[in-house]
Amino acid sequence: MVQLSTSVCLVGGLLGLFLLVPVMASTPASMCTPLRTLNVSLSQRRRYMKHNFPINYTIRIHQKEIFKLSNISRMKLQVKDLDELVLQRLWFQVNQGVLKKIIRVLPERHPSRPYTAELENRLRDAEGVFVHAHPAEVLQQELPETIQDIWDSLTEEPDRVPESVWRFASPKSLLDNFCHTMFCLFSDCFASTELQQDYCGVSHWRKDRKKALQLES
Structure with missing residues (x-):
């Protein structure tokens, strides 16, 4: 009886230790430095992507490159048990295309060109870390059909893309x-020391934008 109690205590103790172990983060720790560096650059986007352009200036962009939080939510609803890694891969693909299109419209001496080129380099650095942080077989796994369709449309030759697919965005x-x-x-x-932040919620960014506008005024 004593032995049984001891065993139960040991199992209970081990279970307690297991519960105290933090859950592994879905993002490899090695990714955080390049992403935070990228965020430092992105924090200057208002200056370089708004103030340095004419009012209401837009560029021609593939509709799938207008990649919003709502797109992520929609894809998660469309694809059951969609792996976050798949969305991360798509995120890199989308934003590489976005930066290339912005650079393409900027004259050599435009004040925002070095900034955009720096963003492109930092995104490329982050992707390099991302690739090394995951086994090759994981990154080579077949994509869900919905995601593969988006990927194929993004990598299609521009002159083969139907006119109806193009959009304009600032x-x-x-x-x-x-x-x-x-x-x-x-x-x-980007975990905060404050209350848990819902970075996938539009309301979070509305509050953030309101604060930024108040600081500027």
Whole structure:
């Protein structure tokens, strides 16, 4: 009887220790430094993507490159048990295309060109870390059909893309999407010491924007 009680205590103790062990973050720790560095650059997007452009300036963009928080929510509803890793891969693909299109419209001496080129380099650095942080076989897994369709449309030759697929968006709004979806998909790297933040919720960014506007006024 004593032995049984001892065994129960040992099992209970081990279970308690197990429960105290933090759950592994979905984002590899090695990703956090390049993503935070990227965020430092993105924090300047209002200056470089709004103030340095004419009012209401827009660029031609593939409709799938307008990648918002609502797109992430929709894909999670459409694809059962959608792996966050798949969305992270798509995030890199989308924003590489976005930055390339912004750079393409900027003259060599435009004040926002070095900034955009720096963003592109930092995104490339982050993707390099992302690739090394995951086994090759994981990154080579077949994508869900819905995601594969988006991927294929993004990698299609521009002259083969139907005219109906193109949209117009401001550089600032595209980088807002870039930033917001980064926080949503890699939230482990941006954990706050305050109350838990819902970076995938639109309301969080509305409050954030309101604070920024108050600081500017």
